[in-house]
Amino acid sequence: MTDRRRFLKVAPAAALPAAAALLSTRLARADDGSAKEFLGSWNTKHDLPLPPGYFHEFVSFADGGVLHETNSFLHATSKVDFGPLGLTAPMWSMVSAADGVGSWERVANGVVNLVFRKMLFDGTTGNHFGDLLVTGTYHSDGRTLSGTGHIRVVGTFEDPTVLVDFGYASSSGIRIA
Numbered sequence: 001m002t003d004r005r006r007f008l009k010v011a012p013a014a015a016l017p018a019a020a021a022l023l024s025t026r027l028a029r030a031d032d033g034s035a036k037e038f039l040g041s042w043n044t045k046h047d048l049p050l051p052p053g054y055f056h057e058f059v060s061f062a063d064g065g066v067l068h069e070t071n072s073f074l075h076a077t078s079k080v081d082f083g084p085l086g087l088t089a090p091m092w093s094m095v096s097a098a099d100g101v102g103s104w105e106r107v108a109n110g111v112v113n114l115v116f117r118k119m120l121f122d123g124t125t126g127n128h129f130g131d132l133l134v135t136g137t138y139h140s141d142g143r144t145l146s147g148t149g150h151i152r153v154v155g156t157f158e159d160p161t162v163l164v165d166f167g168y169a170s171s172s173g174i175r176i177a
Helices: 002-023
Strands: 040-047 054-062 066-071 095-097 100-108 111-122 128-140 144-154 162-175
Touching: 040 144, 054 162, 066 111, 100 128, 111 144, 128 162
Parallel strands: none
Antiparallel strands: 040 054, 040 162, 054 066, 066 100, 095 111, 100 111, 111 128, 128 144, 144 162
């Protein structure tokens, strides 16, 4: 019985340094419950460094760090022509895309890093030729969302080299759910 009492007195003191180390890292998992300012769905507008200049997107941040997006620019029925940007191979003339899937991680109060990918398809053949890769840092106060994303096209799983770097897009949004 005395051993048990001694253990109960020592256990909390032993756990204190571990808890302090965890709190001092500033990095918190998305599912730690303290990132509620991001959880839910957002209606966003993104300003592009290329035509059409902007697009709308719905993006959802789920508990556990899961992210899903769909947008008005590249989607399943889009036929985007990247020819005016100097991308003249046949696959760039009628591009369509899947919804984006990815993850997010809280890096500070009201700040997350995110990454997602969208499969890109040749609109003529339907063949998957690469992925749109977006990485970014976003801020939220629980009502509004803003940030910047880096947009690149990378090859397929077998050859993930960067095919095109479109640069950065600024984003703003409001909560819808």
